[in-house]
Each structure stands twice: as C-alpha cells, then as structure tokens.
Amino acid sequence: MLQEDFSFVSHDCGDCPIRHRAVCARCETDELERLEEIKYYRSFEAGQTVVWSGDRMDFVGSVVSGIATLTQTMEDGRTQMVGLLLPSDFVGRPGREGAAYDVVATSDLVMCCFRKKPFEQMMETTPHIAQRLLQMTLDELDAAREWMLVLGRKTAREKIASLLAIIGRRDASIKSLSMQERIVFDLPLTREAMADYLGLTLETVSRQISALKREGLIELQGKRRVTVPDFSRLLEEAGDDSDGGLLV
Amino acid sequence: MLQEDFSFVSHDCGDCPIRHRAVCARCETDELERLEEIKYYRSFEAGQTVVWSGDRMDFVGSVVSGIATLTQTMEDGRTQMVGLLLPSDFVGRPGREGAAYDVVATSDLVMCCFRKKPFEQMMETTPHIAQRLLQMTLDELDAAREWMLVLGRKTAREKIASLLAIIGRRDASIKSLSMQERIVFDLPLTREAMADYLGLTLETVSRQISALKREGLIELQGKRRVTVPDFSRLLEEAGDDSDGGLLV
DNA sequence: TGGGAGGGTTGATCTGGGTCAATGCGCCGA
DNA sequence: TCGGCGCATTGACCCAGATCAACCCTCCCA
Structure with missing residues (x-):
C-alpha cells in the first residue's frame, strides 16, 4: 500500500x-x-x-x-x-x-x-x-x-512525430525498447489538446496524422490507438538526433 | 571584492x-x-x-x-x-x-x-x-x-514586442519602473540571434522592428540602441497580460 | 429511435512569415 | 582611401499552415 x-x-x-x-x-x-x-x-x-x-x-x-x-x-x-x-x-x-x-x-x-x-x-x-x-x-x-526547439523550429509534421515519439516512448515501458520494435499505445489527448501542445490548429494535427497513416509510418485503431511499426522511422520524421527529449 | x-x-x-x-x-x-x-x-x-x-x-x-x-x-x-x-x-x-x-x-x-x-x-x-x-x-x-507560449502562439510582431519588453525591463533597473516611463537600452543580440530566440528568420525580425519604429512604438539610435517612449504600449503589443515573463 | 453534442476528418481558400536576392551601411585593416 | 566583411534592410515571390466550412461517426439520453 x-x-x-x-x-x-x-x-x-x-x-x-x-x-x-x-x-x-x-x-x-x-x-x-x-x-x-x-x-x-x-x-x-x-x-x-x-x-x-x-x-x-x-x-x-x-x-x-x-x-x-x-x-x-x-x-x-x-x-x-x-x-x-x-x-x-x-x-x-x-x-x-x-x-x-x-x-x-x-x-x-x-x-x-x-x-x-x-x-x-x-x-x-x-x-x-x-x-x-x-x-x-x-x-x-x-x-x-x-x-x-519543437515549437520554434519544427514543421507541423515533425511536431506530430515528436509528440507521438514522446508519448510512445513513455507509454511503452520506457526502458530498453529496441528501436525497431512494434509499439502500440493510446493517445491520452484529443486532437485539440495535441494542437495546444504543438502550437498548431486541430485541423493541421488531424491532417498530419492522416498523412503519417497514409504513408504507413503509423497505423490507427479507432481515433486514439496508435501502432508504430518502426519506431526509428518515426524518430527520423521527428528530426530527432538525440534519443528524444523527456516530456514533463 | x-x-x-x-x-x-x-x-x-x-x-x-x-x-x-x-x-x-x-x-x-x-x-x-x-x-x-x-x-x-x-x-x-x-x-x-x-x-x-x-x-x-x-x-x-x-x-x-x-x-x-x-x-x-x-x-x-x-x-x-x-x-x-x-x-x-x-x-x-x-x-x-x-x-x-x-x-x-x-x-x-x-x-x-x-x-x-x-x-x-x-x-x-x-x-x-x-x-x-x-x-x-x-x-x-x-x-x-x-x-x-511566445514560441507556440504569438505572432512575429508580438514575439518582437515580447523580447524588447523582457530585455528592456531587465536592463532598465528592473524594479519599480513606472510603466509610462521612457526607457532606453541596448540590444545585446544581433538580428540573427533574436531570430533564433523567437523562432523566426532574421528578415522577419528586421521587418517587424522597422514596423514598430515606423509606428512610433520604438525609436532607434543606430541599429542596437532602442528607446521605448511608452512601455505599457509595448506590453500591449506583446499581448502580455501578466507583468511579463522573466527571462532566464 | 432519433437527434444532438463532442470529437474527428476533409476540402477550399487565404495569408503570415519564409525564401531568395539585391542593396545599404558602418568599421577596420592594408 | 579603398575595398571587403559583417550586419542590417528592403523587395518580390511562394508556401505551410491558418481559417472557414461542410460533413462524418459514435455515444448517450430523451
């Protein structure tokens, strides 16, 4: 207890x-x-x-x-x-x-x-x-x-990828996930909340998520459940050199 | 000592x-x-x-x-x-x-x-x-x-005004300056450095500074010395409700 | 069983700020 | 005294993302 x-x-x-x-x-x-x-x-x-x-x-x-x-x-x-x-x-x-x-x-x-x-x-x-x-x-x-850095310099697409990477990393038993592993997690935020996080509009968030899906970088089950078939590819899209910033 | x-x-x-x-x-x-x-x-x-x-x-x-x-x-x-x-x-x-x-x-x-x-x-x-x-x-x-907030949600004009406000406040003997006072200070940054701070390009920084000058919100002596005739008006442009964020 | 509210998607259009390029303006060192 | 270099300004054009608007889906409750 x-x-x-x-x-x-x-x-x-x-x-x-x-x-x-x-x-x-x-x-x-x-x-x-x-x-x-x-x-x-x-x-x-x-x-x-x-x-x-x-x-x-x-x-x-x-x-x-x-x-x-x-x-x-x-x-x-x-x-x-x-x-x-x-x-x-x-x-x-x-x-x-x-x-x-x-x-x-x-x-x-x-x-x-x-x-x-x-x-x-x-x-x-x-x-x-x-x-x-x-x-x-x-x-x-x-x-x-x-x-x-995300807010000031990244494109909408990179911003979305960064957010997905952060949530995915944190959600999916943070430590020692091999980068090529298949990862599944739930978005804890509405599109609007994601937009507020990323300094975008909710329409742009929606469009970019659709684009990532269309291109096979992510898969969606419903609106909230996300599957990332290749995490390292997502990190590339995020423009992330580092192992990714921790999010508060 | x-x-x-x-x-x-x-x-x-x-x-x-x-x-x-x-x-x-x-x-x-x-x-x-x-x-x-x-x-x-x-x-x-x-x-x-x-x-x-x-x-x-x-x-x-x-x-x-x-x-x-x-x-x-x-x-x-x-x-x-x-x-x-x-x-x-x-x-x-x-x-x-x-x-x-x-x-x-x-x-x-x-x-x-x-x-x-x-x-x-x-x-x-x-x-x-x-x-x-x-x-x-x-x-x-x-x-x-x-x-x-500045990076994610403010316009270029507001970003510039925010930066000038922060530097001005900090430079001009921080405490207890009456808001309508005439304030003079030097920009410690090049246009490019300002751009890097604000998530803008140096051209946009230059244009916005010119615009603020044209409209009498600021005066320039040379490239670096800035006079703010009415600080409260600058704060308005910055979209600043608060008394302005401190900058690290 | 239907409608309406909350969330999400998609399309059409507009625009703020990026990009590219030319020009200006000290300042310094030869 | 003349380049030349670093910084700044200004103009012309373009595009990513905002804005406005229509529509979809699903869950809930009357």
Whole structure:
C-alpha cells in the first residue's frame, strides 16, 4: 500500500521504471511515515480544473492515475500547453504561493497530495528532499527547453512525430525498447489538446496524422490507438538526433 | 571584492537588485570562504563557445559581465535559443555530468566558476544551497514555459514586442519602473540571434522592428540602441497580460 | 429511435512569415 | 582611401499552415 501510494517517493535512487520520483526517501524510513501523516487524496473528473493559474495552491503531490495538463492562456483565448502530467509525475512549487499555470484533468484523475507547509518543513530537516526536487526540476527544465526547439523550429509534421515519439516512448515501458520494435499505445489527448501542445490548429494535427497513416509510418485503431511499426522511422520524421527529449 | 565576485551568492534573500542569486550564503559566513577556495575566473571573447552540448562540464558558476546564450541545434542546422545569460545569471547543472546545450559568448564574457565536485559537496553539507538552487531552477522553468507560449502562439510582431519588453525591463533597473516611463537600452543580440530566440528568420525580425519604429512604438539610435517612449504600449503589443515573463 | 453534442476528418481558400536576392551601411585593416 | 566583411534592410515571390466550412461517426439520453 505504502509502495503504491508513494510511487513517487518510495523508490530508491537506482534504476527505476517510474520517471519522476519527487523524493528518494530510502524506502521504509520514518520519513515515509511523516509523509503518511500529511498526505491525502483528491479525485477529479475529466475536464475538471485542479487549480487555476494564480490561485493559491497549498499542496504539492503527484499523479496516481489519469492525465493532467499544464496550460497558459492569453486574454484573447489562445492557449499553449506547457506540460503534461502522467502517473507518478510531481506537481507543485515548494516555496511558491500560487500556481503558475492552469492544471486541468484531461481524463479522470487521482492525485496524492501533501500539505505544502509541512512538506516544506520536511524539506528543511531532510536535505536530500531538496536535492531530489532539484534533480526533478532540472529534468523538467530540460524537457521544457527541448520543447522550445519543437515549437520554434519544427514543421507541423515533425511536431506530430515528436509528440507521438514522446508519448510512445513513455507509454511503452520506457526502458530498453529496441528501436525497431512494434509499439502500440493510446493517445491520452484529443486532437485539440495535441494542437495546444504543438502550437498548431486541430485541423493541421488531424491532417498530419492522416498523412503519417497514409504513408504507413503509423497505423490507427479507432481515433486514439496508435501502432508504430518502426519506431526509428518515426524518430527520423521527428528530426530527432538525440534519443528524444523527456516530456514533463 | 568578495561582494562583487560573488554577486550571485553574496546577497541575502531579501529584496535584491540582482535577479539570480544561486546561493544565499548570508554574507560573510565561512561558507563564502569555502566558495572562495574553489572559485576561478574564465574569460571568453565574443563568439567563443563556453561548452558544447554533451561535453563534460566540470564547473558551475555565474556570469560576471557580458552575455551568453544557450542554444540547441538540429542536425540540419536549424537552431533555437533556449536561454539568455546576463550578468549574475547562474550556469550549470549540479549533479549532472554533461552540458545540455551549447553555451556561447555573444559578447566578451567573464564568468566566475566553481569546480563542480566541491560545489556539490558543499551542497550536501549546506542544505540551504540546494533550496536556493531549487528556487532558481523553478524561476528558469517558469521563464522557459512562458517562452513556450511566445514560441507556440504569438505572432512575429508580438514575439518582437515580447523580447524588447523582457530585455528592456531587465536592463532598465528592473524594479519599480513606472510603466509610462521612457526607457532606453541596448540590444545585446544581433538580428540573427533574436531570430533564433523567437523562432523566426532574421528578415522577419528586421521587418517587424522597422514596423514598430515606423509606428512610433520604438525609436532607434543606430541599429542596437532602442528607446521605448511608452512601455505599457509595448506590453500591449506583446499581448502580455501578466507583468511579463522573466527571462532566464 | 432519433437527434444532438463532442470529437474527428476533409476540402477550399487565404495569408503570415519564409525564401531568395539585391542593396545599404558602418568599421577596420592594408 | 579603398575595398571587403559583417550586419542590417528592403523587395518580390511562394508556401505551410491558418481559417472557414461542410460533413462524418459514435455515444448517450430523451
């Protein structure tokens, strides 16, 4: 039970299938027990807003199940997604008052939260928590900057391929997938959400997905289930030299 | 002397004209002395590369004077700037082996560096350093995400206005400038570098700057010196509701 | 059992910004 | 004093992706 609830805290720093571990608490120590005291769960329905940008946010936590998005909106309604939260991802800004972005549940969502004040106090007394959070934040910064390249310089086709690659990689048991393997996964986002992520319109997203399908780079079962017969070919389309940016 | 060399470490956490302080070492304590032992300076000429992406980077540090840029490059040569380093900004990734981006001196540059290993050791023994770095990294993450909105959703005109606003705000004694004030500053970037930052071509940058000038939103003395007669009007053009994103 | 809402696709047309190319303007070194 | 080089501007043209609009599918509920 502990293990599952604290998926983001309960793993040692070694090799771990869960990408974001907020705190390496060296499982089973009394730190975990202290966390137990200040934790609680929150559930959201698809479409519900977790916090609005600027709102006071008095917790930190992690996604247990479901998907949430971080978005920014201009007053005229243009929106840009700036992050995607998948299970085990951390949310929250220790030391900050308000939320910086709208956090919206894209599917039904369960979060495991910790009250911020006591969590911050724990940070003071347990130095490796701050160090762990620093590592995680550096990961997110890398992902955000990787995304800046996507947004600023890639074509629509490359953007779509990049997004599929990221979701596919992350979904399909991240580690050690051989690049030529056949990969199947579900898109956790509507075409519109994908467009908001990629700085495109939903029509362009739809057209480009159709094009990739027509050319055999991907196959579709229904609207959401995607099969990638040759992952390395997809990476080429993404213009990705690196092994692909992690996405927050 | 200490004060100046350690501009990024030597200020208390209170109100401070220097935006990025890596460490609040509560001036004059022995922590500063320990930093003194592991510090050294490096100078670079305009155009020189500080580190290449992927290279081993065995130091952290801060910019003393001059400007540097963080850029990512695709194999076909397309480049995207992902950060701008101005005096007092921190560079480096404690706990990471390699550099994640190319760091290039845009002007003559002096950096105050600390050897990474001992710096990391200090982090372990001095908890508030990690906490300070976490705050800084959160700032950079905010800036990066703000920039994602600029790259993904703003028009060329808005992008230029956003960049001018950010540089102007930061240059012209950041704090408490009344928004209607007349502001003068120098662009630290060529048109091409601006284009790389904004995800545009240099021709578009040039045209949009000319347009803003034609319409009286800005005045130019030479190519680089910019006068903004009414800052709030510039912010409007930037489509900026917020008080404007900080730029890393 | 039917209609309507939410998501998705596709077509026709328009346009912002990219591309290519010529020209201008200091500044520096011979 | 004259190139020449690096940076910037401007013009002409083009195209990727936005916009506007029609239509499809499927699930749900009256």
